[in-house]
Amino acid sequence: MLIPTECPIDGTDKFDEEIYPANFALEDLTAELFSARRSPDQIHYRMVRNTKSGCVRANPILDPSIVYALYRDSHATNADIVPYTLATYLRYADRLWPHLPDKRGVLEIGCGSGSFLESMKRLGFERIIGVEPSREAAAKAPVEVRPCIQTVTFEEIVLPASFSLIAGFQVLDHLIHPNEVLRKCRDALCRGGLMYWICHDIGSMFARLLGKRCPMIDIQHVILYDKTTIATLFRNNGFNVLDVFGVTNRYPLRYWLKLAPLPRIMKGTFTAHLLETTGIGRIPVSANLGNMGIVAQKP
Numbered sequence: 001m002l003i004p005t006e007c008p009i010d011g012t013d014k015f016d017e018e019i020y021p022a023n024f025a026l027e028d029l030t031a032e033l034f035s036a037r038r039s040p041d042q043i044h045y046r047m048v049r050n051t052k053s054g055c056v057r058a059n060p061i062l063d064p065s066i067v068y069a070l071y072r073d074s075h076a077t078n079a080d081i082v083p084y085t086l087a088t089y090l091r092y093a094d095r096l097w098p099h100l101p102d103k104r105g106v107l108e109i110g111c112g113s114g115s116f117l118e119s120m121k122r123l124g125f126e127r128i129i130g131v132e133p134s135r136e137a138a139a140k141a142p143v144e145v146r147p148c149i150q151t152v153t154f155e156e157i158v159l160p161a162s163f164s165l166i167a168g169f170q171v172l173d174h175l176i177h178p179n180e181v182l183r184k185c186r187d188a189l190c191r192g193g194l195m196y197w198i199c200h201d202i203g204s205m206f207a208r209l210l211g212k213r214c215p216m217i218d219i220q221h222v223i224l225y226d227k228t229t230i231a232t233l234f235r236n237n238g239f240n241v242l243d244v245f246g247v248t249n250r251y252p253l254r255y256w257l258k259l260a261p262l263p264r265i266m267k268g269t270f271t272a273h274l275l276e277t278t279g280i281g282r283i284p285v286s287a288n289l290g291n292m293g294i295v296a297q298k299p
Helices: 066-074 079-095 115-122 135-139 180-190 205-213 227-236 255-261 270-280
Strands: 016-021 047-050 056-057 106-109 128-131 165-170 189-200 239-247 250-252 286-287 291-297
Touching: 079 115, 079 165, 079 189, 079 239, 079 250, 079 291, 106 115, 106 180, 115 165, 135 250, 165 180, 180 189, 180 227, 227 239, 227 291, 250 255
Parallel strands: 106 128, 106 165, 165 189
Antiparallel strands: 016 047, 047 056, 189 291, 239 291, 250 286
16 A cells, blocks of 8 residues: 655665655554644655655555545535735735736646635636545536536646646645646646745755654655755756745744644643634734745747
8 A cells, every 4th residue: 555756856865865754554544644734743755855856755655546445525614714824925926916817717636615716817817727625625616617617637637728827835745746747737737827836845844843743744744855956857848937935924823833733632622712713813813933935938
């Protein structure tokens, strides 16, 4: 059920150095563990670092067919956080507009319940398509974009040409075959079309300080990048990298607490009730705790 992996940048496992051993049994893996934005539980694969490329990845991993089945049955949680994540994605999208060739079409990979697609539709994109493996997430999309979402994996979809924008938010770390996905995206983009992705930054100070306890070290994350390796990945797949940047998120305090690698007793029912009844938990707090974005262009 477990298969070996290779570094997506140098294509080998010759320079692997183990940094964390696996800490789960196969029977522990359920659809719940593959649900978006679940509480961190520090369950993860064996993690290695390629000492040549600097890329961090899981090796070995579950067979992709099993992973895709778990994602299909996963749950859509934290609907109350969607407006905050959308605000972040739209704020950094301002970096796109000077370079965008037109608004003929937008594709989002891992679109969840379609909030970003809905915003792009309102901005005048002529055609929108979303890819979302979770059937529950897709079913919660607004009526006007729900028919545009295909509940398949990106490997299964047949894409029309050509899009002017392809986006992916907190999905790059989950891709088992990122080079294949990026090449497929490049083929689907028009000339001058843009890639706009946001993901975790394993090179951030936050990740370095927390080490194994960092929420990025998670069973869903098969490859983790820093600002150098993500730029290399996109260049290797034929893109011109226009910008790589840190991303500041703004969430209610109660959600930051949920993400924090704290003992369960500190995140229990009493604490949650106290934050809610006092209103402290609803206070929005901005921070960059290890996220980054990239804007790249097809020549």
